[in-house]
Amino acid sequence: MSAELQLVVRSGHPDFLDLPWAEPLEEWHSERLVRMARGISRHVVRFVAYDDRVYALKETEAGAAEREYRMLLALREERLPAVEPVGVARWRAPGGGPDRATLITRYLDYALPYHYLLARRGRPGLLDRLLDGGVVLMARLHLEGFYWGDFSLSNALFRRDAGAFIAYLVDAETGELRPSLSDAMRDNDVDVAVENIAGGLIDLQASGRIEEGLDPFALAASFRERYHGLWLELTREDEVPADEQWHIHRRMERLNELGFDVEEIALVRSADGERLRIRPTLVEEGHHARALESRTGLRVQENQARRLLNDIAAYGAWLEHVEGSPVPEAAAAYRWLREIYEPAIARVPEALRSRREPPELFHEMLRHRDALSEEVGHNPGNDVAMDSYVASVLPGLPEERLLRED
Numbered sequence: 349m350s351a352e353l354q355l356v357v358r359s360g361h362p363d364f365l366d367l368p369w370a371e372p373l374e375e376w377h378s379e380r381l382v383r384m385a386r387g388i389s390r391h392v393v394r395f396v397a398y399d400d401r402v403y404a405l406k407e408t409e410a411g412a413a414e415r416e417y418r419m420l421l422a423l424r425e426e427r428l429p430a431v432e433p434v435g436v437a438r439w440r441a442p443g444g445g446p447d448r449a450t451l452i453t454r455y456l457d458y459a460l461p462y463h464y465l466l467a468r469r470g471r472p473g474l475l476d477r478l479l480d481g482g483v484v485l486m487a488r489l490h491l492e493g494f495y496w497g498d499f500s501l502s503n504a505l506f507r508r509d510a511g512a513f514i515a516y517l518v519d520a521e522t523g524e525l526r527p528s529l530s531d532a533m534r535d536n537d538v539d540v541a542v543e544n545i546a547g548g549l550i551d552l553q554a555s556g557r558i559e560e561g562l563d564p565f566a567l568a569a570s571f572r573e574r575y576h577g578l579w580l581e582l583t584r585e586d587e588v589p590a591d592e593q594w595h596i597h598r599r600m601e602r603l604n605e606l607g608f609d610v611e612e613i614a615l616v617r618s619a620d621g622e623r624l625r626i627r628p629t630l631v632e633e634g635h636h637a638r639a640l641e642s643r644t645g646l647r648v649q650e651n652q653a654r655r656l657l658n659d660i661a662a663y664g665a666w667l668e669h670v671e672g673s674p675v676p677e678a679a680a681a682y683r684w685l686r687e688i689y690e691p692a693i694a695r696v697p698e699a700l701r702s703r704r705e706p707p708e709l710f711h712e713m714l715r716h717r718d719a720l721s722e723e724v725g726h727n728p729g730n731d732v733a734m735d736s737y738v739a740s741v742l743p744g745l746p747e748e749r750l751l752r753e754d
Contacts, residue, residue, distance in 0.1 A: 357435035357452070362398045364452065369439055373407040373450060383753040387461050387502030387518070388548075395455060402455035402750055403434060410438050412521055413449035419520040420453065426492055427634075429485060430517040431456055431505070456516055457749050458705050459505035462548075464751065465513075467557050475558075475567060479545075481506055481515035483574045484607075486541065487582060488633050489517070495533050497522035500544035508704070508748075509649035510711040538575050542568045582608060585627040590617060596626055603628060607650045609635045643681035644689075648707040655711050660684045688730065695734045700742050702749035713737050 353369050368376050373392045380396040384404075392407045406413075413436050420433035432454040439448045462478055482504060489496060496503075498519065506513040529537075549564035582603065588595040596613065603610055611630035618624070636653035640646055648656065664680035675683075692713060693706045704712065717733035728736075 352440040354438040354440070355435065356437075358433070361401075361403075361434050361454075364396075364403075364435070364437070367396065369437060369450075372448065373405060384455060385461050385464050385751040385753050387463070387500075387505075389502075389519070404431070404453045404455050406451045406453075408449060408451060408521070410447045410449035413438070413451040416451055416519075416521050416523075419523050419525060422525055423489075423492075423494065423517065423520065428488060428492060428494075428517070429514060430520065455750065456505055456507070458507050458708075459516060460507070460748060460751060462501040462504070462506060463552060463557060465506065466552060475562070477511075477513050478506060478515075479567070479571050479574060481509075481513040482541070482545075483571060483578055484633065485515040485517065486537065486575060487578050490529055490534050490537070490579070491582070491631055493526045493528050495524045495526065495529055496520075496537055497524065497540060498544070499537065499541040501548050503544075507649065508708050510651040510655045510708065512651045514649050514651075534579075538572050541575075542572050545571055578606075581606065582631050583628070585625055587623050587625050590622055590624045593624070595624075599626055599628065603631065604635045607635050607654070608633050609638065643678060644685045646685070646689075646707065648705075652707040652711055655714065656689070656707065659688070659714065663688055692730050692734050695731065696738055696742070700738065702747050703742055703745045704748065709742075712741070716741060 355364065355369075357363060366378075367380065368378055373394055376394065378396065380398070382395050382397045382402060384395045384402060386393065386395075386404075389406070394405050396403050396405065408416075417433045417436045420430055423430040424432060434452040434454055437450040437452065439450075465474060465478065478501065482499070482501065485504065486496065486499060496517070498521070503517070503519040504515040505518050506515055546564045546568035549558065549562065549567060552558045553560060553562065553564060586595065586599060596615070600610055600613070609632050610628045611632065612628070614625075614627040614629055616625040616627075634650055636657055637648060637650050640648060640653040640657055643660070644656075646653075646656070660681050663684045664675055664677065667675045667680060667683070689710060692710055693701075696709055701709070713730065713734045716737040717728065717730065720733055720736060721727050
């Protein structure tokens with residue numbers, strides 16, 4: 349009796365039929381196999397390349413693979429930061445032997461494991477920014493009713509975001525998706541995260557990959573403090589005088605400043621009509637990213653969007669000064685895209701573009717321009733700044749679009 353392969357793959361991806369599915373994943377020999385930088389996993393995980401795309405394959409139990417596939421689909425449908433599920437392969441062994449299953453996901457371009465980032469010494473505040481990225485990810489997941497159950501820095505990947513980092517969920521095997529989460533479930537999720545973060549940092553410290561002076565336990569405990577601070581800001585109920593409704597707008601502005609949009613806000617007037625209780629609902633991260641996309645079509649990370657929107661505003665003000673009349677916001681954004689952003693990115697040689705995503709390249713050029721301005725005493729302009737950045741900075745940066753294992 350021959351073995352049977354059941355392979356479900358989403359459209360737009362290879363069929364993967366040329367892979368040696370009859371063998372256990374750890375025993376594969378294929379020209380498509382590549383070694384990619386990744387975190388720690390309890391499962392066998394290997395990577396295959398098709399043209400310029402890389403896919404992660406994780407071997408696990410059949411039920412677990414299919415469940416995680418559906419879970420990742422649900423998270424992606426909610427536009428939450430998670431790896432893209434591509435398919436599930438199930439190999440039925442002949443003679444009633446145990447089935448094998450492999451979850452297939454798309455490798456996240458420009459994604460960086462935390463140990464890779466931490467191993468690059470001399471970056472003040474780097475670990476704080478990684479923890480902040482993890483906190484935002486966990487809060488977003490909890491708002492959507494997702495209980496992770498096994499968050500660790502190894503179970504996330506990080507992408508650069510204009511000086512910050514955005515975290516992406518990689519492993520959803522232990523997750524549960526509910527209409528909402530109780531405070532007890534959220535607290536438990538955070539407790540697990542704190543324990544895992546401390547353990548991961550201790551391991552890196554023991555191997556000499558991070559500074560000995562760091563306190564893993566204090567850093568891990570700060571994750572809880574950061575999470576509770578953010579969660580309180582996102583969900584707390586304010587009580588204000590009923591005739592001072594400007595408090596409603598100020599609360600919305602504070603959430604927007606944090607990068608979150610509020611689709612609904614619950615208002616409850618006291619029995620005597622003197623007080624008003626304000627509680628935001630349907631909070632979603634990505635305020636600036638959505639604003640930038642609506643104006644330019646660019647899909648970028650939240651802090652990148654904030655930086656680019658500021659540049660658009662400055663360009664619009666310059667246009668008004670030069671042309672003598674206000675320029676509509678939509679027109680200024682379109683002209684900025686065509687006259688500023690796209691020409692700047694075009695100055696980067698193709699061979700160097702894989703070292704940073706285009707919006708991150710633009711952000712770093714702006715930062716380089718600011719440094720040059722201080723040095724020469726005037727704004728040298730984007731062309732000079734980008735040429736200088738390409739000549740003096742970019743060649744020394746590592747390839748990060750597809751980070752290979754050392």
